[in-house]
Amino acid sequence: MTQRIAATDGTGLHVTVDGNGPPILMANSLGTDVRLWDGIIPSLEGYRVIRWDKRGHGNSEVPPPPYKMGTLVSDAEAVLDALSIKAAVVVGCSIGGMIAQGLAVKRPDQVRAVVLSNTAVKMGTAQMWQERIDAVQAGGMEAVVDAVLDRWFAPRFPDRALWRQRLLETPAEGYAGCCAALAGADLLTPTSGLRLPALCVAGDRDGASPPDMVRELADLIPGSRFHLIRGSGHLPMVDAPDAFANALTDFLTAIGH
Template identity: 55%
Template sequence: MPFADLEDVQLHYRIDGDPDGPPVVFANALGTDLQLWDAMLPHLPAGLKLIRYDLRGHGLSSAPAAPYSMGALIRDAERLLELLDIRDCIFVGLSIGGMIAQGLAVKRLDQIRGLVLSNTAAKIGTAAKWQQRIETVNTAGLESIADEVMQRWFSRGFRTLPEMALWRSKLVQQSPVGYTGCCAAIAGTDFYTPTSGLRLPTLGIAGSEDGDTPPDLVRETIDLIPGSSFALMRKAGHLPCVEQPRDYATLLDTFLQKIGHYG
């Protein structure tokens, strides 16, 4: 169970696949951990180096005092990749992970040669909305928002399955400090201008039933990057890699082949 000691934070990470293969890095969504990708990774082709980590304040990573800035989250990813000597990776970020991906690509093009921006945007929600959520969690805990979050995360069909209870439990078990810290980072982020300056291969993925980052919001961000492509996963919510792991992996694989990342 490896940890990266980055002084102010300790990040839990995991490497699967071929240790000498072309790297693909995954950053999780708010309220989840690196297990977000568990069901999808087995459907990817052999020969890739698959790197996952828990965002600060999530999973087994440490939870420094809140609030966090998006700059801090980007530095976490930057320093982890430096520690692991990763360059020219494809960075797959979902939700807040996709915001980190955008910021890291602007800052360190040597580390990233392509982006997958999944269920994310250059700006998500309003500062007032995020502040209200922070206050609710600080007052009543994560349990108080869990049912509402599940409604936004998952499609109507998935919400009837027993598996949804696992994701609700995972959300409730996250560190409230880590959760609200990352809420503050999202609240303070507007990447429309820097993201519009990116010039690298980019795939955008949206879920047709996503209640957090609807398809039009995702597409608006993807359209900022010339030459980017966009895929809509029907009957999927905010975490399509959980609901439709095989189809999600197919989209990733097609993108990786298209830009010559392996093979």
């Protein structure tokens, strides 16, 4: 089922809901949409899986950039409020993992556990993200697509052409807006105060958030689990869906969700 949910500022967010049962909210990475999770949805039978396209991505509206991380967190909050959902497990990849951290801090009633995949409390530098913004504004997504893919996947990943096309479909303004959100985000202090079940997932070939970065995140949350997927890059739900799904479902079972 797909529907339109309005963010607090009125931005229309494209939301999909699959199945029934305990709720799982999935937050996409930069430059991807709800299709990021397609490979693991069959493993989540018996759950109510909610996905949404970040503002500026997929079928959501594209307000003028820049965006702030707090706004992206508020968008996730609005999705769950509109669906009257409490105590969800929030699964986020990359910038989606940062959104998950922010939502867990802001709305503990909405979040009972987090799965933080290929992410950190701070990703990159303000200068790096500004260079990415400048490139996209000058040359569109074509200006960054190949460099981004090199950070996402191993060179011989068979579906590279498909994900290249999907990245090119991302609105340049929306991509730049979320780059600005990343440039200004440092979640060290709020995330270090989290006390909830957490699984932190890394890929040993990730060029964007290497395993040591993800392990540092895990060390901030007492009792969290760290899981390394070998042979995987920045998007393990794409290049290692079975391994990712197994880690996720084992975690869900362990916490009784």
